[in-house]
Ligand code: HEM
């Protein structure tokens with residue numbers, strides 16, 4: 063019969079973990095995934111539900127402007143070519159984000175700075191584009207939060223997405239500043255990877271919003287809502303991998 | 305780098321031998337609590353704060369019961385009554401039961417998985433302070449006489465500024481929003497902690513079942529809370545920015561009523577998509593506590609451990625597909641009603657599995673009816689009554705009768721009090737020795753249990769009759785000719801007795817803290833790792849991280865792996881419950897904890913790294929507090945571009961940013 067309370071093992075022994083810098087190295091994790099990375103995944107899964115709720119609200123409400131007979135209606139204000147460009151800018155910034163991560167994983171600090179700067183710049187261009195779009199809608203088209211349900215749900219959805227982009231930009235710039243002061247090297251590449259996860263997520267959400275808000279036609283009034291899944295299907299079929 | 309070599313700040317209050325009280329001045333003690341990142345202290349902070357709110361919520365309930373004790377009573381008016389039931393529900397759910405569960409998560413999870421702290425100790429402190437800020441905002445509303453008064457479910461369009469022009473709803477919406485941030489942050493933390501910080505050898509299916517409950521509850525919070533976050537954002541937009549998300553018509557500039565297209569039912573959908581998972585967020589930790597206690601006092605491993613884990617997961621999964629049972633009477637039509645009625649009945653299956661597994665665990669066991677066990681068995685019996693009434697109103701035609709009546713009030717008190725609160729009390733009796741090193745008095749504990757049990761049934765069982773007779777909920781009065789007077793007097797008397805039962809409990813706690821029996825490491829002959837270390841545990845929990853090769857690790861260590869198959873050797877077993885002794889009467893020649901303390905006192909830090917204390921979590925949380933208060937009072941206003949923004953809010957955002965940057969730039973350990 064065992065007499066010790068619990069079998070014990072030396073903390074660092076037996077697990078093959080060697081502290082590289084004498085302090086604050088995290089012990090190996092049970093899953094092998096870093097704590098912070100897993101935290102980011104958990105946060106993003108939560109954020110999925112957040113955007114799902116907002117997008118559902120938009121889909122329910124976007125044709126209510128017609129029902130209430132109060133314009134402007136979606137088809138009258140959206141400018142697909144204009145927003146396509148800003149969507150392309152945001153998509154492109156995912157590429158520069160990947161390049162930033164690749165750079166630091168090669169311990170290329172200069173490359174990291176260049177691509178971080180590029181990513182945050184592209185993010186700012188996207189935000190600038192959204193600012194001009196919003197003021198165009200507000201000042202020229204007369205669409206505000208209070209005008210009709212389309213205005214309310216459109217500004218709320220795209221505005222909260224824009225807030226996500228803005229937080230990403232602040233994060234990227236902060237990381238850039240830390241890197242300029244010499245604080246980011248190859249062993250910190252996880253910091254870049256995590257902001258990258260966030261950035262790509264925000265990007266993917268924009269693809270969905272762009273499709274639902276801008277690309278899918280809805281002038282037919284309430285039926286537009288039913289047309290949405292169908293249009294999604296058409297879009298999916300047109301994609302190369304399906 | 306922090307280490308246990310700073311005992312004067314780290315050890316206070318956790319009863320460390322290394323603390324020299326003479327050096328710990330009062331401010332230093334206060335500062336050490338404000339900056340603590342120790343999961344055990346954060347657990348105690350959660351527990352004490354939540355218990356105070358439990359008392360506040362109880363007081364609100366007793367005022368309501370005093371009002372309803374007699375027909376046409378005029379103790380409080382309708383408006384005060386509205387505030388009382390809204391704050392009672394909101395307080396009990398968000399400020400009492402959830403944080404009490406959180407207290408157990410915090411204190412126990414690292415101990416049960418053999419870790420030194422949670423994955424993100426500062427985030428953990430941030431969760432607590434944010435919870436404190438949210439609770440404060442909700443309750444500060446009493447001071448301006450504008451406590452929330454629309455019900456804990458906040459149905460639209462009553463919450464619109466048109467019908468609720470004062471700040472009541474704002475206190476509620478922003479308070480809840482901040483509490484949501486706290487819950488989400490805590491859940492991310494526990495998710496990562498449980499998945500990533502298990503001791504070597506502890507596979508998922510070797511975790512104590514309490515860890516399963518915490519893991520799944522965290523998943524529920526992560527996936528359910530965003531829905532209410534969005535619901536509350538839209539509500540606040542309606543109130544602050546003049547949108548019409550939840551209101552179908554409004555007055556235009558000319559004073560005419562115009563159609564907007566907004567829909568009050570969107571609120572109900574978003575709220576209950578969160579709200580039903582929320583009830584499982586309230587009950588799963590309770591189930592998990594009971595699942596720890598019953599095996600120990602039946603001296604048998606949990607019956608059907610894996611099935612229990614799957615049942616928790618199944619309940620959580622199905623819990624996202626039943627929300628319309630709260631909306632059967634809103635006229636969604638026969639198809640949604642039928643579908644959601646079926647899913648609701650389905651969820652009773654995994655719930656029933658759990659109940660039978662507890663019975664299976666007790667079956668043939670050597671039952672010891674200690675106070676924790678009494679409360680645990682109390683849950684099994686009383687929750688079942690609430691579960692059965694739940695399945696009754698899973699049927700839409702039946703629910704049409706029950707809805708908004710006292711029958712529903714009876715249902716959710718059987719599951720919430722008879723379920724969650726019974727289990728939380730069981731948990732306090734069971735782990736108090738670990739938290740404090742003292743036993744709670746068993747004699748007083750048994751009196752406490754029986755008074756609670758009797759008073760609880762006296763209070764809530766007659767509510768079934770009142771409901772079936774048609775007494776509506778949320779009304780401050782009823783007519784003398786209604787015939788409801790008799791049961792209402794009974795209910796109210798039961799309510800006061802139930803309130804008094806908590807005095808017995810507090811007396812027990814005070815007495816036991818003073819001169820309770822010393823607990824020793826393992827007073828109940830426990831099966832999980834927290835009982836392998838001293839009571840209260842040292843600040844670093846485990847001197848060396850344990851290796852796990854069995855589900856009931858401590859039993860396996862004490863009795864070999866055959867434990868559970870045979871209990872013939874009763875005499876030996878009895879020797880073991882006596883306490884300190886580990887093994888068959890052999891005292892280990894060295895006390896590992898004592899030895900570790902000596903080594904630490906001698907400055908030998910070995911390989912133990914502890915996170916630094918930090919003030920930034922508190923700063924960040926106070927930023928959220930000021931942000932919300934500024935919005936609620938819309939004060940002092942400064943023009944920014946075309947709109948006016950409250951200066952306090954801007955200041956709060958700055959404080960929040962200071963907190964976040966200070967936090968990310970300071971070294972963590
Ligand atoms: C067998 C499992 C359960 C079933 C089938 C069930 C079913 C229901 C149904 C159909 C309602 C709506 C009644 C109405 O408003 O007309 C309801 C209300 C409620 N249930 Fe349950 N329930 C179950 C378990 C629980 C648990 C575990 C909790 C909490 C710990 C809970 C808490 C509540 C609360 C708080 C309400 C009232 C919400 C409100 O209107 O304010 N239920 N339940």
Ligand SMILES: [Cu+2]
Pocket residue numbers: 579580583626627629630
């Ligand atoms: Cu429900």
